[in-house]
Amino acid sequence: MNGILRYGAYVPYHRLSRGQIAAAWGGRGEKGERAIANHDEDSITLAVEACRDCLEGVDRSQVEGLFFVSTTSPYREKQAASLIACVLGLKPEILTADFSHCLRSGLTAMELARTYTEAGRARSILTVFADTRTAYPGSALEPWFGDAAAAFLVGQGPAGVLWESFRSTSHEMMDVWRTDEDRFVQCWEDRWVKQHGLLEVVSKNTRAICQTAGLEPGEIDRAVLGTTDPRTHRQLASQLRLDVDRQVADPLLDSVGFCGAAHVPLVLAHALEQAAPGQRLLVSAYGDGADAAVLRTTDHLPRARGRKCVSGHLSCKGELPNYLRYLWYRRLLEVQPPAPLLVGSSATLLWREREELYRLVGSRCRSCGEPAYPVQRICLRCQGRDEYDELPLAECRGKLFTFTLDNLASQADPPLVQSVVDLEPGCRIYTTMCDVDPQQVTLEMEVEMTFRRSRKAEGFYNYFWKCRPVR
């Protein structure tokens, strides 16, 4: 069988209520909240988290490809998939690719992964979708955007979801865009965009796939519709003659927001969490045309779910104290730069130590068993030389051995929770803690590791592992 073997998701910890946005700009706040990437998160780190969620318990040596899909890759030139694959510890002899620019790329990439693996070219491909798009501050779009990621392992094996059909339409119009010079999403007049873009193109493509499959709207158990706001969502459902309450999956606009190329995969993951085996799903994505797929769940569906998936992340959240904090997290507000104690970086060093820094690999002495991070060539305890095994630490939980709330280390978002953690294999690591109210930090609290973008230095982004409370 060829289909979705596993699926997972990641929604950043921080939420900003639409009321807070309205409070900053005036006007009446829409209901709900949007997910906000932390200042140390970007589309790469979101993708890593979704992949880890998806792959829990999966033998990573079986993954033979990684597709990264985003319109907000931190790099215009430089593959993100290669970094993500390195962080995940996937084997090097695999196909990695970035899909960018288009909001419907999610479904496209999944279809390509499916056909590629079906053709026997790879056993499985991990497709991951992450976006952190930015609307103009104060614009009508801003409250409705969200940051999130989802990941699907597609390939051969006991699939929880099978493809029945797929259909694609290409459609050229300047409705929504960012040029190579734009930071914020641009769009033409909303009414035209909706009428002749999303509603018309998606409806046509979706009706066509149903017709080919001989599928009546009433036979669809769940419809996943990629729409940017609740009003359009209802309009599209109505045009497709779908019952919004009974048939259409929660578009997550109230809880997460519209998260670009990651949106349809995220809503699909959420819908799959609630689906039963033997159900039929219609998935529809829009962006420079439309993609649609008809999927069917199998008896393997319950085992395909990732660790926390969407629902686990929806209940794991903290409210940002104010809109200003969002502006700063997004680097839309120029704040006092960090103290000059910040150190530089070195591309050669990061390359040389990529296993330790990206995969978070330590060592364990073969003679006496002493663990260490980073890898120590000479054992701390018995001084044996070059006799050690790799000790992967990224997925280990740990306890906070000691900490300090450092106001000197970071001037912009103080205090920094400097942390010394004893990870489960008995290995100690020094790092910082994120996604936490500093006042809630206590000795011995349980933490887990998370991959974050720490800073820009020497002209490129630097990433490293931090810890966060287990929630």
Added chain:
Amino acid sequence: MGSIKDKVAIVGMGCTRFGELWDQGIDDLIIEAAGEALQDAGMELDDLEAVWASTLRSGMSGTVVADSLKLRGVPVTRVENHCASGHEALRNAVFGVASGMYDRAMAIGYEKLKDSGFPGMGVGRPPHPALMQFWTAPTGFGFIASRYFKFAGLDLDRGREILARIAVKNHANGSRAPKAHLRNVITLEQARSAPVIAWPLGLFDCCGTSDGAAAAIVVRAEEAERRWQKPVYVKGIGLSVDACMPYFRTGFDYLGFEASRNAARQAYAQAGIREPRKEIHLAEVHDCFTITELINYEDLGFSPAGKAWQDVLAGTFHADGELPVNTDGGLKCFGHPVGASGLRMLYELYHQLRGSAGERQAGHPRVGLAHTLGGPPQVSCVVVVGSERD
């Protein structure tokens, strides 16, 4: 291992005022400290046969000293060993003289921290761009405070009060040291309510970030005994650099530093000290933070493990206490120009042992101890000096 006891003596010392010396460059500091030391020893520049210079980052090599003092044909070696650098310069000068190679050597330490534009201490070595990217000096000692409070059974208020008492003591001492950076007397309440720097450490738990320089002239002990009045004899020097990032090391308890314990053990063995609390009459310890001074009491054998706070409450280490510690204000108030600090400690011991410490004079001490601690990773030096040659 041999012993350096009674082989070398300090016969002259100099120290600049410590502080935010905006109007002085590194050459000014070197000229002033060296000048006072030479004058104190009754020597001229030409008498110096070798110089060891210490700085963390105020210039490379020995040329900074040669250029400042216009030395020619004199070997000048820069040494650097974190916060123990000043002691390292002295240690090398002492060994240079003890070897018989040189008759007169100078150790000089200096640091110009206030040209960086950054109010704090920053980090002292090229840190790892990922593993050490957010490290600050208070980070490591904040880690210790969190852990020590738990170990010693101190709740937050009690723990902060103990630390505040150390700050109050060192401010009182510093107020009596004319060359100290911070000379204000503070109250317990001021210390306790100060802004947080690295919780649980507040502003008054952190030492001054200062400019300054200090220097010592050393000669062989038998010559010192014949030709100088009141020389101060080196009784023991221990240096320990303890391997492998104990800040991160599995099992490191964050309650003290084995480098301090090892350095003290070496120095005590050379000096013949068995009961440090009784046999040492006054000490200058590395109080970069108040919590550091607290754990130093234990590492140096002044107090039992986990009990030093009781000695703080008892006033054991006050200027008029059983074992006065940091009578010149310590790093906390005299200041901490890194490369100079080890020698600044000796400057205070030298005057205390000679009875020339003015209003700070703490009785008639005959044996003094100086202790520096740096890192991470950890490095510590302990120097024991005495006014009498056995």
